[in-house]
Every structure is written in C-alpha cells, then in structure tokens.
Amino acid sequence: MKNTGEKLTIGGFAKAAGVNVETIRFYQRKGLLREPARPHGGVRRYGAADVARVKFVKSAQRLGFSLKEIADLLRLDDGAHCEEAAQVAENKLKAVREKIADLARIETTLSGLVSACRSQHGHVSCPLIASLQDRADLTRPAPSDRPPGKRRATPVARAAERRPFC
Numbered sequence: 001m002k003n004t005g006e007k008l009t010i011g012g013f014a015k016a017a018g019v020n021v022e023t024i025r026f027y028q029r030k031g032l033l034r035e036p037a038r039p040h041g042g043v044r045r046y047g048a049a050d051v052a053r054v055k056f057v058k059s060a061q062r063l064g065f066s067l068k069e070i071a072d073l074l075r076l077d078d079g080a081h082c083e084e085a086a087q088v089a090e091n092k093l094k095a096v097r098e099k100i101a102d103l104a105r106i107e108t109t110l111s112g113l114v115s116a117c118r119s120q121h122g123h124v125s126c127p128l129i130a131s132l133q134d135r136a137d138l139t140r141p142a143p144s145d146r147p148p149g150k151r152r153a154t155p156v157a158r159a160a161e162r163r164p165f166c
Helices: 010-017 021-029 048-062 067-075 082-118 127-134 155-160
Strands: none
Touching: 010 021, 010 048, 021 048, 048 067, 067 082, 082 127
C-alpha cells in the first residue's frame, strides 16, 4: 500500500498483510478485525490501519500469544493501559520460562535415555523402551484447564525429576 488512503479489496488486503483471505475472515469471526461496511451493492474495502492490525496479530502470535491474549492486548491499545498490557506480557513471559524449564528437563531425560540405549550394545532389553513402559504417567495428558501461571510440569518433565533410568 503505497498510498495510505488507498482502499483494498479483501484479496489485496490479505496480500498486503501477508496472509490469506481465510485468515482475514477468521480474524473477523474472532473479533480481532472489524468487518468494514459494504457500500450499497459494493465491495468491502480495507485500509492501512487494517493491514497494520493484522501484522500486529501475526507478530504477537510469533511471540507465543494466544488469540485471546492478542484480543486483550488490542482492547488495551488506547495508550492508557500500558500497565495492563505489560501484565499480559509478563504472564506470557512467565509461561515461556516455565515451558523452557520443562523442555530442559525433557532434554535431560531423553539424553539419559539415548545414552542408556547406546551403552547396551545388543542386550535383549532396551532401557529406553523399558523405562517408558514403566512410566505409564508419561502418556496421561496434563490438565489444560489450569489458569496461566498455575500449570504443572509436563508428564515427561516430571518423569525427568524421578529415579535414574539405569
């Protein structure tokens, strides 16, 4: 969009925003993007502010924000709610740090399992398979209805904190 006053059809808008038309429609259904009025017998048109909004949504998604969190941030976009927006970002940062810790525990567990497997050299029982069979709790899904900040470690991460494998 070279001219900021230029109005685009949904196809041109999607292209300018770097998404497809279905993404635009999905964002409209979710309330993340307004649906412009259709002039009598005409085609809906979108402007530079709409393109910027979609780019904001995509950027926030790349940072790990859910669509609900993005909707919350968009509602706070009047300049007077910076502290509330910071709180949303702080909550996301805490969740990311918890996920990183879980992934580090998973990495440690898997690394130990791979080492144990490689040290067996043709023995009948594979320590990796045996240890996973012994840990039925690894296949149970974690409750997903916990509020942010109250999540438990994943089953694999919890298993990493238990007894050694071999």
